[in-house]
Amino acid sequence: MRSSRPTVLDVARLAGVGASTVSRCLRGGPHLRPEVQERILRAIAELGYEPNEVARSLRGGRTNTIGVVFPHIANTFFSLCIQQIEQEATRRGWTVMLLSHQESVAQQSKQLAVLRRSRVDGVILTPAPGSDPEQVRKELHGMPVVALDRPLWTGVDHVMLRNREAAEMATQHLLGHGYGEIACATASPEIYSFVERIAGYRAAMARAGLGDELILAEDYTRLRAAAGEALRRRPTLRAIISLSNMATFAVVQAIRDVKHEGEREVAMIGFDDVDFATLVEPAITVVRQPTEAFGHEAVALLVQRLTEEAATPLQQRLLAAELVVRASCGCAYRD
Amino acid sequence: MRSSRPTVLDVARLAGVGASTVSRCLRGGPHLRPEVQERILRAIAELGYEPNEVARSLRGGRTNTIGVVFPHIANTFFSLCIQQIEQEATRRGWTVMLLSHQESVAQQSKQLAVLRRSRVDGVILTPAPGSDPEQVRKELHGMPVVALDRPLWTGVDHVMLRNREAAEMATQHLLGHGYGEIACATASPEIYSFVERIAGYRAAMARAGLGDELILAEDYTRLRAAAGEALRRRPTLRAIISLSNMATFAVVQAIRDVKHEGEREVAMIGFDDVDFATLVEPAITVVRQPTEAFGHEAVALLVQRLTEEAATPLQQRLLAAELVVRASCGCAYRD
DNA sequence: TTGTAAGCGTTATCAG
DNA sequence: CTGATAACGCTTACAA
Numbered sequence: 001m002r003s004s005r006p007t008v009l010d011v012a013r014l015a016g017v018g019a020s021t022v023s024r025c026l027r028g029g030p031h032l033r034p035e036v037q038e039r040i041l042r043a044i045a046e047l048g049y050e051p052n053e054v055a056r057s058l059r060g061g062r063t064n065t066i067g068v069v070f071p072h073i074a075n076t077f078f079s080l081c082i083q084q085i086e087q088e089a090t091r092r093g094w095t096v097m098l099l100s101h102q103e104s105v106a107q108q109s110k111q112l113a114v115l116r117r118s119r120v121d122g123v124i125l126t127p128a129p130g131s132d133p134e135q136v137r138k139e140l141h142g143m144p145v146v147a148l149d150r151p152l153w154t155g156v157d158h159v160m161l162r163n164r165e166a167a168e169m170a171t172q173h174l175l176g177h178g179y180g181e182i183a184c185a186t187a188s189p190e191i192y193s194f195v196e197r198i199a200g201y202r203a204a205m206a207r208a209g210l211g212d213e214l215i216l217a218e219d220y221t222r223l224r225a226a227a228g229e230a231l232r233r234r235p236t237l238r239a240i241i242s243l244s245n246m247a248t249f250a251v252v253q254a255i256r257d258v259k260h261e262g263e264r265e266v267a268m269i270g271f272d273d274v275d276f277a278t279l280v281e282p283a284i285t286v287v288r289q290p291t292e293a294f295g296h297e298a299v300a301l302l303v304q305r306l307t308e309e310a311a312t313p314l315q316q317r318l319l320a321a322e323l324v325v326r327a328s329c330g331c332a333y334r335d
Numbered sequence: 336m337r338s339s340r341p342t343v344l345d346v347a348r349l350a351g352v353g354a355s356t357v358s359r360c361l362r363g364g365p366h367l368r369p370e371v372q373e374r375i376l377r378a379i380a381e382l383g384y385e386p387n388e389v390a391r392s393l394r395g396g397r398t399n400t401i402g403v404v405f406p407h408i409a410n411t412f413f414s415l416c417i418q419q420i421e422q423e424a425t426r427r428g429w430t431v432m433l434l435s436h437q438e439s440v441a442q443q444s445k446q447l448a449v450l451r452r453s454r455v456d457g458v459i460l461t462p463a464p465g466s467d468p469e470q471v472r473k474e475l476h477g478m479p480v481v482a483l484d485r486p487l488w489t490g491v492d493h494v495m496l497r498n499r500e501a502a503e504m505a506t507q508h509l510l511g512h513g514y515g516e517i518a519c520a521t522a523s524p525e526i527y528s529f530v531e532r533i534a535g536y537r538a539a540m541a542r543a544g545l546g547d548e549l550i551l552a553e554d555y556t557r558l559r560a561a562a563g564e565a566l567r568r569r570p571t572l573r574a575i576i577s578l579s580n581m582a583t584f585a586v587v588q589a590i591r592d593v594k595h596e597g598e599r600e601v602a603m604i605g606f607d608d609v610d611f612a613t614l615v616e617p618a619i620t621v622v623r624q625p626t627e628a629f630g631h632e633a634v635a636l637l638v639q640r641l642t643e644e645a646a647t648p649l650q651q652r653l654l655a656a657e658l659v660v661r662a663s664c665g666c667a668y669r670d
Numbered sequence: 671t672t673g674t675a676a677g678c679g680t681t682a683t684c685a686g
Numbered sequence: 687c688t689g690a691t692a693a694c695g696c697t698t699a700c701a702a
Contacts, residue, residue, distance in 0.1 A: 005476075007678095007679055007680085008679065008680065008681090009679080012689095017688075017689080018688065018689035018690070019679090019680085019681090019689080019690085020680095020681070020682085020683095020688075020689065020690080020691095021687090021688060021689070023680065023681055023682090024681090024687095024688090027681080031687065032687075032688090033687070033688090036687090036688085050448070050451055050452050051452060051679085051680080052393075052452070052454060052678090052679050052680075053452045053453050053454065054389060054392045054393045054398060054453070054454050054678090054679080054680095055393050055678070055679035055680045055681090055694090056679080056680055056681080057389045057680095057694095058387075058389045058390050058393050058678090058679080058680075058694050058695070058696090059679075059680040059681050059682090059693080059694055060680080060681075060694085061694070063389060065432075072418065073414060073417050073418040073421055074411070074414045074415050074417070074418040076409070076411075076414075079408060079409045079411075079414040079417075080409045082408055082409070082414075082433075083407065083408040083409040083435070086408055086433055086434065086435055087435070090434065090435075090446070090449075095432060095449065095453065096432065096433050096434075097400075097430060097431065097432060097433075098417075098421055098431050098432075098433045099421065099425065099431075100418070100421055100422070100425075111425070113385070114425075114430065116385055117385050117386060117387070117388045118388045118389070118430065119387060119388065119389050141340075249610060249614070252614055253613075253614070256614075274610075274611075275584060275609075275610075275611060276609075276610060276611030276614050276615070278588075279584070279587055279588070279591075279611050279614065279615050280611070280614050280615060280616075281615075281616060342694095342695055342696080343695070343696065343697090344695080344696095347673095352672075352673080353672060353673040353674070354673085354674090354695090354696080354697090355672075355673065355674080355675095355696095355697070355698080356671085356672060356673075358696070358697055358698090359671095359672090359697090362697085366671065367671075367672090368671065368672090371671085371672085386695085386696080387694090387695055387696070389694090389695080389696095390678090390694070390695035390696040390697090391695080391696060391697080392678095392696095393677095393678050393679070393680090393694085393695080393696075394677080394678055394695075394696045394697050394698085395678085395696080395697070396678070
């Protein structure tokens with residue numbers, strides 16, 4: 001079927017030149033006689049020659065590929081990041097190998113092994129919770145890495161959210177509306193970004209001289225139940241902030257659950273600008289993460305490190321979140 | 336930094352054997368003397384040897400990689416498919432190169448060129464609207480391909496939704512509720528799946544002896560406006576079906592827009608089981624696409640074709656959609 | 671059973 | 687300015 005494709009040698013023969021001359025012509029080498037270049041280009045066109053990147057990679061020791069390992073692919077936060085990464089990588093002429101670890105350290109190890117054997121030039125990684133940084137460092141085996149959304153170890157580039165500030169901002173906003181009791185809901189509280197956001201929430205509450213109430217669960221089904229329970233247990237609880245898109249979903253459901261049992265207004269601020277934020281009533285005020293910047297910066301940083309001559313200083317991109325004020329926080333403003 | 340990694344030769348030398356023996360040992364070759372195998376494994380462990388997949392690919396002419404080209408990555412339908420594809424590919428020991436064409440034929444051409452030069456073994460493709468099948472066939476240059484969600488040409492494997500049946504089912508359901516005037520909303524009506532779904536909707540309306548009303552637009556902002564306009568223009572219009580997750584979003588907004596202007600109940604059935612379906616009031620009845628099956632089947636089909644001995648007959652997987660009945664269609668049932 | 675050698679398609683090096 | 691040649695790391699004949 002696919003009769004083996006033409007090689008530089010075929011082109012060289014047809015053009016009546018040596019293989020290395022063809023190679024130079026392709027790579028835009030220094031000075032070729034115009035006439036020769038002409039012949040080569042004609043031969044390339046005639047044969048439909050296209051360079052074999054695999055051979056190039058073997059020869060050059062570089063694959064022009066970056067490995068991307070995320071916890072999940074369909075989660076809106078990550079899928080938006082991936083979208084940006086793919087676009088930015090394509091724009092710069094790089095190729096993306098996409099893998100996921102499902103929050104499992106074991107699966108992460110396997111995926112890093114795949115990347116090692118594939119000899120990708122660099123990695124963008126959102127490490128699984130419980131990762132041992134030293135272990136990951138070994139598993140990377142010298143491949144440059146950019147940590148995205150969660151830290152790896154000081155010594156590698158990071159692209160992260162200002163998590164504490166983000167959660168503080170949301171909490172402050174609710175406090176500004178006069179809410180005294182504010183709960184904070186998340187699943188998987190061991191995940192770094194949630195740890196940080198919890199800290200931010202607590203800091204804001206403490207500064208206001210108020211106690212905190214955490215609503216935690218192992219997964220999002222349970223989080224919905226736990227949030228409902230918390231609301232029923234504390235009738236004076238009138239405000240909740242959630243720490244992720246999934247948690248926002250669960251909290252909205254919980255508030256609705258409780259509402260169905262009797263009138264009860266509960267203010268909330270969500271995390272991530274999920275699409276349903278403007279659809280529910282009232283529209284949800286959310287902390288928006290700059291997903292485009294996450295993807296763009298991660299690729300930019302990694303490519304810079306991969307193409308740099310001299311060692312670039314360590315880069316820590318700390319991205320600011322933005323409060324998108326709608327109605328659920330108690331603001332009069334309506335989308 | 337990364338002092339060049341050990342090769343088979345290093346392992347061979349350390350184990351005091353030939354390179355091919357190491358290779359055989361790795362590939363689970365036939366009969367090795369246990370003692371030799373022992374020595375090799377020890378050497379591998381000691382050196383931390385890992386096979387270079389690039390060299391393997393060059394030598395073997397196969398990359399163990401599948402190229403995946405989708406219109407978008409962050410659209411929930413596609414991101415769910417991608418998730419499945421990645422998982423299924425990983426499970427089977429394949430690797431995924433992810434690319435997007437943004438519904439642009441030109442961009443699609445570029446991405447297929449990337450796949451050709453990368454020598455991926457096969458491709459999963461959702462072609463951009465306006466693709467010339469013959470052109471795509473040439474651009475694939477003999478690489479096996481599975482068309483996902485949209486057709487390529489008879490002669491390649493397909494994984495598609497039973498689009499007509501899906502839209503008919505939704506329309507029928509609305510008709511069953513007694514709605515006579517039912518509109519059908521979608522952006523980009525030139526995209527294959529939407530063409531088919533429109534046909535299904537029309538067939539159901541025609542069978543009921545009713546006229547159809549299409550609400551079309553170039554993008555989803557305009558679709559929201561167009562749907563609102565349609566509702567205002569025809570006060571007797573009380574039901575709408577939408578043909579995609581994005582259209583569902585736009586229609587929900589439009590209905591809400593109109594509702595705000597005065598009491599008006601509009602029934603609807605959405606497409607794709609978007610997360611906001613259960614959050615809005617009333618919960619949205621939707622046509623659910625089996626995204627797991629899309630991803631799973633696409634990989635299964637492609638891998639089968641890539642590893643087959645004899646030519647497998649053409650496969651056309653036509654997946655059935657499922658009507659997830661909630662409340663927005665007029666059913667009493669509440670989630 | 672095991673080792674030797676050729677070659678996958680490129681490109682860097684080094685003569686001409 | 688251009689052409690032969692030698693790797694890159696692996697596997698598959700073919701010998702031994």
